[in-house]
Amino acid sequence: MFKKVAVFGLFLALVPTVAFSDWQLNLNRGVTDTSIAVYDLHMLVLYICVAISVVVFGVMFWSIYHHRKSKGFESHEFHDSTALEILWTIVPTIILIVILFPATKALINSYDTEESDIDIQITGYQWKWRYKYIGEDLDFFSVLTTPTDEIRNKSEKNENYLLEVDKPLVVPINKKIRFLLTSNDVIHAWWVPDLAVKKDAIPGFINEDWTRINEVGIYRGQCAELCGKDHGFMPIVVKAVTQEDYVIWLAEQKALKEIEAAASQADWSMEALLVKGEGVYIKNCAACHQPNGMGIPPVFPAIKGSPIALGPIGTHLATVFEGRPGTAMAGFGEQLSSVDIAAVITYQRNAWGNEVGDMLSPTDVDKLKGGE
Amino acid sequence: MSTQAADIDHGDHDHGPAKGITRWLYSTNHKDIGTMYLIFSLVMLFIGGSMAFVIRAELFQPGLQLIEPEFFNQMITMHGLIMVFGAVMPAFVGLANWMIPMMIGAPDMALPRLNNLSFWILPFAFALMMSTLFMDGGGPNFGWTFYAPLSTTYAPPSVTFFIFAIHLLGASSIMGAINVIVTIMNMRAPGMTYFKMPMFCWTWLITAFLLIAVMPVLAGVVTMMLMDIHFATAFFDAGGGGDPVLFQHVFWFFGHPEVYIMILPSFGVVSQVIPTFSRKKLFGYHSMVYAIIAIAVLSFVVWAHHMFTVGMPFVGELFFMYTTMLIAIPTGVKIFNWISTMFRGSMTFETPMLYSIGFVVLFTIGGLSGIMLALAPVDMVYQDTYFVVAHFHYVLVPGAIFGIFAAVYYWLPKWTGKMYDEGLAKLHFWVSFIGLNLTFFPMHFVGLAGMPRRIPDYPLQFADFNMIVSIGAFMFGTSQLIFVYVLIKTLRKGEPAEQLPWEGAEGLEWTLPTPAPYHSFPTPPTVE
Numbered sequence A: 001m002f003k004k005v006a007v008f009g010l011f012l013a014l015v016p017t018v019a020f021s022d023w024q025l026n027l028n029r030g031v032t033d034t035s036i037a038v039y040d041l042h043m044l045v046l047y048i049c050v051a052i053s054v055v056v057f058g059v060m061f062w063s064i065y066h067h068r069k070s071k072g073f074e075s076h077e078f079h080d081s082t083a084l085e086i087l088w089t090i091v092p093t094i095i096l097i098v099i100l101f102p103a104t105k106a107l108i109n110s111y112d113t114e115e116s117d118i119d120i121q122i123t124g125y126q127w128k129w130r131y132k133y134i135g136e137d138l139d140f141f142s143v144l145t146t147p148t149d150e151i152r153n154k155s156e157k158n159e160n161y162l163l164e165v166d167k168p169l170v171v172p173i174n175k176k177i178r179f180l181l182t183s184n185d186v187i188h189a190w191w192v193p194d195l196a197v198k199k200d201a202i203p204g205f206i207n208e209d210w211t212r213i214n215e216v217g218i219y220r221g222q223c224a225e226l227c228g229k230d231h232g233f234m235p236i237v238v239k240a241v242t243q244e245d246y247v248i249w250l251a252e253q254k255a256l257k258e259i260e261a262a263a264s265q266a267d268w269s270m271e272a273l274l275v276k277g278e279g280v281y282i283k284n285c286a287a288c289h290q291p292n293g294m295g296i297p298p299v300f301p302a303i304k305g306s307p308i309a310l311g312p313i314g315t316h317l318a319t320v321f322e323g324r325p326g327t328a329m330a331g332f333g334e335q336l337s338s339v340d341i342a343a344v345i346t347y348q349r350n351a352w353g354n355e356v357g358d359m360l361s362p363t364d365v366d367k368l369k370g371g372e
Numbered sequence B: 001m002s003t004q005a006a007d008i009d010h011g012d013h014d015h016g017p018a019k020g021i022t023r024w025l026y027s028t029n030h031k032d033i034g035t036m037y038l039i040f041s042l043v044m045l046f047i048g049g050s051m052a053f054v055i056r057a058e059l060f061q062p063g064l065q066l067i068e069p070e071f072f073n074q075m076i077t078m079h080g081l082i083m084v085f086g087a088v089m090p091a092f093v094g095l096a097n098w099m100i101p102m103m104i105g106a107p108d109m110a111l112p113r114l115n116n117l118s119f120w121i122l123p124f125a126f127a128l129m130m131s132t133l134f135m136d137g138g139g140p141n142f143g144w145t146f147y148a149p150l151s152t153t154y155a156p157p158s159v160t161f162f163i164f165a166i167h168l169l170g171a172s173s174i175m176g177a178i179n180v181i182v183t184i185m186n187m188r189a190p191g192m193t194y195f196k197m198p199m200f201c202w203t204w205l206i207t208a209f210l211l212i213a214v215m216p217v218l219a220g221v222v223t224m225m226l227m228d229i230h231f232a233t234a235f236f237d238a239g240g241g242g243d244p245v246l247f248q249h250v251f252w253f254f255g256h257p258e259v260y261i262m263i264l265p266s267f268g269v270v271s272q273v274i275p276t277f278s279r280k281k282l283f284g285y286h287s288m289v290y291a292i293i294a295i296a297v298l299s300f301v302v303w304a305h306h307m308f309t310v311g312m313p314f315v316g317e318l319f320f321m322y323t324t325m326l327i328a329i330p331t332g333v334k335i336f337n338w339i340s341t342m343f344r345g346s347m348t349f350e351t352p353m354l355y356s357i358g359f360v361v362l363f364t365i366g367g368l369s370g371i372m373l374a375l376a377p378v379d380m381v382y383q384d385t386y387f388v389v390a391h392f393h394y395v396l397v398p399g400a401i402f403g404i405f406a407a408v409y410y411w412l413p414k415w416t417g418k419m420y421d422e423g424l425a426k427l428h429f430w431v432s433f434i435g436l437n438l439t440f441f442p443m444h445f446v447g448l449a450g451m452p453r454r455i456p457d458y459p460l461q462f463a464d465f466n467m468i469v470s471i472g473a474f475m476f477g478t479s480q481l482i483f484v485y486v487l488i489k490t491l492r493k494g495e496p497a498e499q500l501p502w503e504g505a506e507g508l509e510w511t512l513p514t515p516a517p518y519h520s521f522p523t524p525p526t527v528e
C-alpha cells in the first residue's frame, strides 16, 4: 500500500497536470429530477457496496493477520456450517430486495414518456446528430467544431475540446421534452450525463426517452456507442434556456431559413461557390474523403480523379443528393442547403487537380429539391 | 495410492515422447497438448497486451498523437478478441488438459486425436484473424462485440476473414469442451464419485457444458452476418426489414455465458489453492458446487443486461435487472466460502496463494461494480463508459488471469519437476497487483465523470486519470516479462521439486512422481 502511494505521489510531482482537467471522481448530480434520482440510487448502492467490502475484506484480512502459520496458528476443523451457508444466502437476498425497490421506481419513471410538451426527433449519422423539432418546421444538423489543429496538437486545446458543436440543441427548461431517437446508418447512442439520458439510436427503430431540465445552462455529452472511425468526435450540446428565450430562438431560426432560401435565388459566381464549397467540404465531407480529396481507399473513395467528379454533373449531383444506400455515403439532399450542395459539387470538380471547369448553380439543386 | 506412483516409475510399457517437431505436431498426449495451449496463450497474452500498449499510448494525453482513429478501432477490437479467445480460453483449456487426467486418475484425455485437432486449429485461426490487419481497408474495427450494422453493411472487406476465424475458434472450443466432458464422465478413477471430484474438475465440467451450449450461437450469429454481407439476406439490416437489435440479443446470448466461461475455471483453481495454503479443507464443498451450477444456469437468462439502453420494453428491462441481481447470491456464496476456508486455517503466503487472495479481493470489487451495473436505471448512465471497462477488467484480469497465474505457480513444480524462484514470483505478483489497480481503478472515476469507452481522444477533464491509467498499464504489461523470466529460470536452473511441494496440498495429482510422468495413471488409482 505504501509503495502504491509513493509511486502515485512521485508521479504527481513529475507530471504537469493538464489545464481544465479536474480529477472528478463521481457521477454528476445533474439537472433533472431523473438524474438526481439516478444519482441518489447510485450513491445508495455505492455505500452498500463499500459497506459490504469493509465487512468482507475486514474479516478476511483479520483472519489473514491472525491465522497464519508463521504465528504458530494451527488449522481448525471448520469446513461446513449449514447455518452460515443459509445466513449468507439470506442476508444478500435481503440487501438486494432493499436495492430493488428504488431501482424499480426509478425505472418506471424513466419509461414514462407520456404527455410531453415538445417532441424532438434525434437522428444519428456517421458522425453528427440531426435534430428535428416536430411540428415546428425546424430541422438541422449539429457537427463538431473543434478545429483539426487542436486535435492534431498543433494549437492549444480549448476548454470545450471535443465537446463543442456548431448548432446546439436548444430546449426550454421546465418542459417535458420527448426524444424520438433513430439512426441513418449504424447504431449510435445519444448521451448527456447531466440529464441522465442515454438511449441508443438504431436504424429502423424509433426509441423514446424524455427529460425535464430544471436549470438554465449548457450540458455536454458524447456519442456512447461505437459507430465507426469518428465515434469519438460526435458530441452533443444541449442548451437549456427559459421559455421566453426559446420562443425568440425559434423565431430566429425560421428567419434564418428564409434568408437561406433567398440565397439560392441569388446569382452565384464560380469563385464564390468555390470559396463556399471548400468550407462545406471540410465540414461535411473531409471526415471520409479527406481534406486533400484522397479518401481512405478502399472504404472511402478518393474524389480527386474520381470518375463521378470528372463525369457528367448530373450524376455527381445525384450521388451527393441521394447518397449510395447501404454505404457510408449518406444522401446530402436533406442535410445541406441548395447553395451548399451546389458549392461543394463545384468545389469537388475543380479542386486538387480536378479540372472539369464547370459549375452547378443553386437553382439547379432547388429544382431537384422541388421536383423530388 | 503411493504404490500407484511406484508402478509408473518402473512400468516398461511407459514410452516417452517422440523426438523432434513431430512430438508436437502429432501429439496426442494431454501434457504436451496442455503445454502447447499454455505457451500459445502466453504468446497471445503478449500480442494482445502490446495492442493494449498501443491503445494506452494513444490515450496517454488528449489529442491524436500516434495512431489514426481508424487504426485505434482495429486495436481495441483485436485486443478484445485476442485476449478472450487467444489468451484466456486457451490457457484454461491448457490447464484442463494438464490437470484433469491427473486429478481424476486417468491416463490421458478421453479423445486424444480430437485434442490435437482442437489445439492445432488455433494457430491457423489467429493467423487468419491477424492477417486482416494487413488487408486493404484494415482489420475488424467494430469492437469485440461487433454490433451490426457496423460489422456488416459498414464493415471493411476483411470482415469475411474475421467471420471465418471465429468459426474456427468456435469449432476448436467445442472440441475441447467435448473432450473435457467425455473425460470427466468416463475416466474417473474407481471411487471418485462426482462429489469427490476436485473443484477444478467441477468448474471445468460446467464450463464445458456452457461452451457447448453457446459456441454454436456465436457461430450462428457470425453466419447470419456472412449471409447479410454476401448473400443479400437482411437479418440485421433494417433497410431490408431486418433487425439490428436481434444481433445484440443473439450475440449476448453467447456473450454472457462466455464471461462465465472465462471465470469458472479460475474459481476452480482458487478453490484448489486456498485450501492448500490454509491447510484446511475447502469450506462448503457442496454449496460451492451448487453455486457454480446456479451461476451457470442463471447466466442464460441475464444476457440483455448488456443492452439496457437499446429501448427494451419495460417488463424486459425489469426481468433482466432482477435475474442479474439474482446471480449476486451464488457468487456471494462462493466468496464467503473462500474466506471461510482461510478462516482459522494455518495460512502461508506462497505465490499461488497471493494470486488467489488477489483474485478474491479484486474479483469481489468487480462483482460489486457488477451489482451497480445491474440496476437498469443507473446503468443508463454507466452503460458504454469507462465504468464498464473498469468493471469487466476487474473481473477478467484479476479474475481469469490471476487464476491462471495461481494455477501455473501452483502446479509448475509438478509439471517441470523444478521449483520456481519464490522471490521473483512474489515480485511478479506485487508489480502486477499494483500495476493492475493503477490501470483499472481510475477507470471507474473517468467512467462516472462521463468518459465513453472506445474513443481515441477525449475531452480535457479526463486527462489526469488517463495518464495514470496509461502508466499503470505499462507497469502491468512489463511486469509480465518477470513472469517469462521466472518460467525460463525455473526450467533452466530451478531446484528439484519434491513430490509434494506444498505441505497442505491434497489430491491425486500429488501422488504422482515429480515431474509428472508422460502418461499419468496407466492403471487407475482407487479413491477411498
Ligand SMILES: [Cu+2]
Pocket (backbone or CB within 6 Å): A124, A127, A187, A188, A189, A223, A224, A225, A226, A227, A231, A234
Ligand atoms: Cu455515434
